[in-house]
Amino acid sequence: MSVSAKVSARITAQLKKYQAVLKTAQKRDISEADTVTIITDMLADVFGYDKYKEVTSEHSIRGTSVDLAVTVDEKKRFLIEAKAINIELKDQHVKQAVDYAANEGISWVVLSNGAIWRLYCVRFSKPIDKTLVFEIDALNCDSKNDDVVACFGSLTAEGYSKDNLADLLSEKQTSSKFTIAAVLRSEAMVEALRKEVRRLSGVRLEPDFLAALLENEIIKRELIDGDQGSDAVAYVKKLKRAAEKDKEPPIQASGAANG
Numbered sequence: 001m002s003v004s005a006k007v008s009a010r011i012t013a014q015l016k017k018y019q020a021v022l023k024t025a026q027k028r029d030i031s032e033a034d035t036v037t038i039i040t041d042m043l044a045d046v047f048g049y050d051k052y053k054e055v056t057s058e059h060s061i062r063g064t065s066v067d068l069a070v071t072v073d074e075k076k077r078f079l080i081e082a083k084a085i086n087i088e089l090k091d092q093h094v095k096q097a098v099d100y101a102a103n104e105g106i107s108w109v110v111l112s113n114g115a116i117w118r119l120y121c122v123r124f125s126k127p128i129d130k131t132l133v134f135e136i137d138a139l140n141c142d143s144k145n146d147d148v149v150a151c152f153g154s155l156t157a158e159g160y161s162k163d164n165l166a167d168l169l170s171e172k173q174t175s176s177k178f179t180i181a182a183v184l185r186s187e188a189m190v191e192a193l194r195k196e197v198r199r200l201s202g203v204r205l206e207p208d209f210l211a212a213l214l215e216n217e218i219i220k221r222e223l224i225d226g227d228q229g230s231d232a233v234a235y236v237k238k239l240k241r242a243a244e245k246d247k248e249p250p251i252q253a254s255g256a257a258n259g
Contacts, residue, residue: 003153007048011152014046015143022115022139025085032084035114036067039082042114042138043070048157066100077160078108078119085114094120094130102128108165110155115139119155121169131231133169174239178232181223185214186236 003011018038025038036057044051049070056069068080081097083089089111097109101122109130111118119133134151141148153159154168173179183189190211197205215224223229 003149007153007156007158008149011046011149012143018042019139029086035085036082038114039112047155076106078110079106080110083113087113089116098122098130133172173235178223178228181219182232182236
């Protein structure tokens with residue numbers, strides 16, 4: 001997505017400042033409450049929100065609470081589940097944050113320990129699921145990096161919109177290593193590979209052999225096994241259906257007048 005020069009400059013300058021703050025906090029091994037304070041300040045200084053009007057702490061949801069909620073014009077934009085800066089972010093933390101969002105009907109969740117920022121899109125399926133949109137190490141990243149600026153820019157007060165986030169999600173999903181691995185194993189790519197091998201060598205290789213070779217010998221298992229690999233296969237199938245639908249000829253209206 002496009003980030004204005006003004007917002008880009010603010011993200012770069014403030015992120016660089018907070019890298020020093022986060023480094024000190026990490027050395028001091030600060031608590032979750034103190035980490036939430038830093039995240040709140042970052043929402044104001046890096047992302048451009050009014051922390052007194054647009055950021056709510058300990059936001060109550062059906063008898064429980066999430067650490068922070070960002071609300072603009074009485075509409076909740078995203079929730080933030082925070083952990084202490086030296087706590088490693090784990091799957092159970094993600095589930096907790098996603099459950100919060102599902103109960104509130106919110107599509108976007110941030111999980112952060114101040115240093116690491118993860119944005120998830122909540123999928124209102126059965127069961128409720130999530131997709132990781134991006135993960136940024138705010139402590140160690142290059143604050144001028146275009147991808148960092150674009151990702152953080154999508155959550156800023158000025159840059160936030162459902163369309164921008166949806167576009168970012170699509171871009172990240174399509175360019176992920178899991179998606180590329182899924183594309184390489186698709187029938188169309190296996191067939192294209194079979195034809196190219198035959199063109200170059202005259203040797204005919206069976207599609208099943210090539211598919212097994214790709215899956216078992218060439219592509220890393222970490223890109224195939226697990227939820228992210230399965231999600232990537234489903235995403236590629238979705239893209240294929242959409243592409244095939246776009247190719248369908250328009251339905252001609254019938255009922256020409258008989259003369």
